Amino acid sequence: MEIRSNEFKGRAVFAIHDASLQQALGKAREGFVGKRAQQAAELPEFEQLREEAKALKNHILDHLDHYLERYEQAVTAAGGQVHWARDAEEARTIILGICKRVGAKTVTKGKSMVSEEIGLNEALIDEGMEVVETDLGEYIIQLAHEPPSHIIAPAVHKTKDQVSDLFEAAHGGPRKTTVPELVDEARRMLRDKYFRADVGITGGNFLVAETGSSMIVTNEGNGDLTQTLAKVHIVTSGIERVVPTLDDATLFLRLLARSATGQETETYTTLSTGPRRADDLDGPEEYHVVLVDNGRSRMLAGRFREMLRCIRCGACMNHCPVYGAVGGHAYGWVYPGPMGSVLTPLITGLDNAYDLPNACTLNGRCASVCPVKIPLPDLLRELRHMQHQQEITPAMQRRALKLWRFAATQPRLYHAGERIAARLLAAIGRKGRIRRLPLASAWTDVRDLPAPAGRTFLELWQGKRGKS
Amino acid sequence: MLTMSRYPNESMGTDMPETAKNGPRVGLFATCLMNVFRPNIGFAAVKLLEDAGCTVEVPDSQTCCGQPGYNSGDFDAARALARQVIATFEHFDYVVGPSGSCMATIRHDYPALFEGDPDWAPRAEALSRKSFELLSFLHDELGVTQAQARLDAVATYHDSCSGLRGLGIKGQPRALLAGVEGLKLKEMQDAEVCCGFGGTFCVKYPEISEKMVDDKIRNVLATGADTLLGGDLGCLMNIAGRLKRINAPVKVFHTAEVLAGLAGGGGIASEPGETR
Numbered sequence: 123m124e125i126r127s128n129e130f131k132g133r134a135v136f137a138i139h140d141a142s143l144q145q146a147l148g149k150a151r152e153g154f155v156g157k158r159a160q161q162a163a164e165l166p167e168f169e170q171l172r173e174e175a176k177a178l179k180n181h182i183l184d185h186l187d188h189y190l191e192r193y194e195q196a197v198t199a200a201g202g203q204v205h206w207a208r209d210a211e212e213a214r215t216i217i218l219g220i221c222k223r224v225g226a227k228t229v230t231k232g233k234s235m236v237s238e239e240i241g242l243n244e245a246l247i248d249e250g251m252e253v254v255e256t257d258l259g260e261y262i263i264q265l266a267h268e269p270p271s272h273i274i275a276p277a278v279h280k281t282k283d284q285v286s287d288l289f290e291a292a293h294g295g296p297r298k299t300t301v302p303e304l305v306d307e308a309r310r311m312l313r314d315k316y317f318r319a320d321v322g323i324t325g326g327n328f329l330v331a332e333t334g335s336s337m338i339v340t341n342e343g344n345g346d347l348t349q350t351l352a353k354v355h356i357v358t359s360g361i362e363r364v365v366p367t368l369d370d371a372t373l374f375l376r377l378l379a380r381s382a383t384g385q386e387t388e389t390y391t392t393l394s395t396g397p398r399r400a401d402d403l404d405g406p407e408e409y410h411v412v413l414v415d416n417g418r419s420r421m422l423a424g425r426f427r428e429m430l431r432c433i434r435c436g437a438c439m440n441h442c443p444v445y446g447a448v449g450g451h452a453y454g455w456v457y458p459g460p461m462g463s464v465l466t467p468l469i470t471g472l473d474n475a476y477d478l479p480n481a482c483t484l485n486g487r488c489a490s491v492c493p494v495k496i497p498l499p500d501l502l503r504e505l506r507h508m509q510h511q512q513e514i515t516p517a518m519q520r521r522a523l524k525l526w527r528f529a530a531t532q533p534r535l536y537h538a539g540e541r542i543a544a545r546l547l548a549a550i551g552r553k554g555r556i557r558r559l560p561l562a563s564a565w566t567d568v569r570d571l572p573a574p575a576g577r578t579f580l581e582l583w584q585g586k587r588g589k590s
Numbered sequence: 591m592l593t594m595s596r597y598p599n600e601s602m603g604t605d606m607p608e609t610a611k612n613g614p615r616v617g618l619f620a621t622c623l624m625n626v627f628r629p630n631i632g633f634a635a636v637k638l639l640e641d642a643g644c645t646v647e648v649p650d651s652q653t654c655c656g657q658p659g660y661n662s663g664d665f666d667a668a669r670a671l672a673r674q675v676i677a678t679f680e681h682f683d684y685v686v687g688p689s690g691s692c693m694a695t696i697r698h699d700y701p702a703l704f705e706g707d708p709d710w711a712p713r714a715e716a717l718s719r720k721s722f723e724l725l726s727f728l729h730d731e732l733g734v735t736q737a738q739a740r741l742d743a744v745a746t747y748h749d750s751c752s753g754l755r756g757l758g759i760k761g762q763p764r765a766l767l768a769g770v771e772g773l774k775l776k777e778m779q780d781a782e783v784c785c786g787f788g789g790t791f792c793v794k795y796p797e798i799s800e801k802m803v804d805d806k807i808r809n810v811l812a813t814g815a816d817t818l819l820g821g822d823l824g825c826l827m828n829i830a831g832r833l834k835r836i837n838a839p840v841k842v843f844h845t846a847e848v849l850a851g852l853a854g855g856g857g858i859a860s861e862p863g864e865t866r
Contacts, residue, residue, distance in 0.1 A: 131795070134795070134797065134798055135797045138797055138798065138801050443783055443784045443786070443802050443805070444795075444798055444802075446805075447798050447801040447802055447805075448798060448801075480791075480794060480795075481791070481794075481795050481798065482788070482791070483751070483784045483786065483787065483788025483789075483791045483802075484661060484751075484788060484789075484791075485751035485755070485783075485784035485788065486751055486752075486755035486756065487751070487755070487782070487783070487784065489755075490755055503660070503661060503663065505663075506661070506662060506663030507663040507664075507665055508663070509663055510662065510663035510664050510665075511663075515662070515663065519662065523658075523659060523662055523664045523667055524667075526654075526658060526659070526667070527659060527664070527667040527670060527671070529653075530653045530654045530656075530671055530674075531653070531670050531671065531674060533650065533651045533652065533653050533674075536653040536654070537650070537653075540622070540625055540626050543626055544626045544627075547626075553860070553861050554856065554859055554860040554861040554862070555831070555834050555859045555860070557835075562793070564792075564793035564794070564796045565792065565793055565796075565831070567796055568792075568796050568797075568799060568800040568803070568831075568832065568835070569800075569803070569828060569831030569832040569834070569835050570830075570831040570832075570834040570835050570859055571827075571831055571859075572627055572628070572827050572830060572831060572858050572859035573859075574626050574627050574628075575629065575862070577629070578625045578626055578629060579620050579624060579625045579629035579631075579632035579633070580620060580625055580648065580650060582629050582633075583620075583629075583632065583633075583636075583648050584650070587648075
């Protein structure tokens, strides 16, 4: 997928003035935040589970090679095949290779952010295959020719009316206007595709090392139909999604749905272990897992290792006031919000996403809800540090920082500057405020600047108490 | 005037200079914004600390905590400022500032900035342990339970992010404000959501900041409160400036000003004599 993260500023402004987007975002925010809070409150051990999940993820990351090898052995023992992809291109080549070998014409897809990350749909379509997204949200944005704007609710930016329009145009009328009608229509359209599918591609929420199983959670059951009805099932997943045992997976399951959608559990939790066995009634003839690195082992070795704990619940973006203001498309690539602002520069390159680590107030709400306690604000600041070191930050800002450091490390100079500022601003101020200030227009375009009274606290203090 | 539950346990307020000598020596961290834009908060902080029995000093070798450098990714500059703050304040019993943001920088970020530095890490750790935001210091460390002040207002309280999530400041200001005569506190929706200030964020991304502060103000106005209170001047300047811009009749004060009985006039971004 094309990286447009450097257009963040423009896209953000556009998003803020998009009335239907704002309506959709407002609704989503209320739902996600309220429901998660309720689930967390109703489970007394919720905070303890977060600690346990963090510790378990750290353990897995410390022994990732071991668990991945065990997982591969178990997949192979169950009759499946594991493929290792260093980057997006290798992943696409592997998957295209399988699809072409089996002569695939129709490919159904369950929701998979990794498939977005590697730009899979475009690659399959370029080879003449019909690609059908079966998750309702993904289906909607596929009809709209848009990328997802949220990792668990890809069409969260769409209003119901917009979906009605899209469905009417794609399916022919009569126009459906209620949610049940729209869902029914999508279900009818998709049903036949499942049966026609040559290859079904799903993500993998968790990969269980002890059994070689891939686990997906969905609310629509579309993933089950995608993976059991196609002739070939391909799982795409990041290397960090492996867990040692089924028991371990349940720890994450208890956190995932609660953090993501504010449900106790998702409607469907489905395990796939190898292809169809002789006595199975259904299932695919081939079972493949494509394990994607794409920058992850580099993260594992460096300062951003903690990011690999992410279980892709979306709670960080649901609680992010910046995401809530601009929506997911402003971020310009696959992963939006706080987790995306860390992942995008790390995967696509620091200078391809300058704004993402900076467009954050470091308010910390994301970290406070993260089920695996990733210190997202710290990681974003660390990215700013790297931008500073590599001189990617604008020259203006670098000069301002130098000047600030020069002054602030010399108290007498700094205080003199503050006294001048206080007097100057007091002289400009009317009724205690300043409405326009050319050098600070980014402030005064939006809000008045409080005018100082004229003297600084330090000089007033010294006047009152003498030097201390 | 303050009521204490723990410390010091006698002779409060009668002979201030005498008792003050026995209290802890507190270095006041005079934040940059307070120093220039709202000295009143500094005097309120001094009054509250002295009423609680502290000896307050304001060292004039202090400047900035270094957070602008830290959050802009210039860790070297942040360290240079941090060393200056440590050297200036480490001989005090406590460092106290009327800002959750600056004090969270000293408490959390200094130890991180000097991790592995044999000379500065121990000094940063030591300073971190005795650095506090003003209201949490009064309430949690000194056991102050009630402020003797009066303000006839219906107020709502904005939880500034650094104080809330960095230092666990939530109940303390509310507990202290509950004792202010004539003051009624009405909670707003999303009190814990960022106001859109975020330091340089508000000037780097003004449109996003505007959207965020408007969301905040919508929640403020929905309470019907005539006053907004908070503990960080950056956030308060952002919210007050926007309230003024849209002519919304809400006064803005720092919580310390109210507790010290120094919340007169029209509040932040108003003339001292202004009534609304």
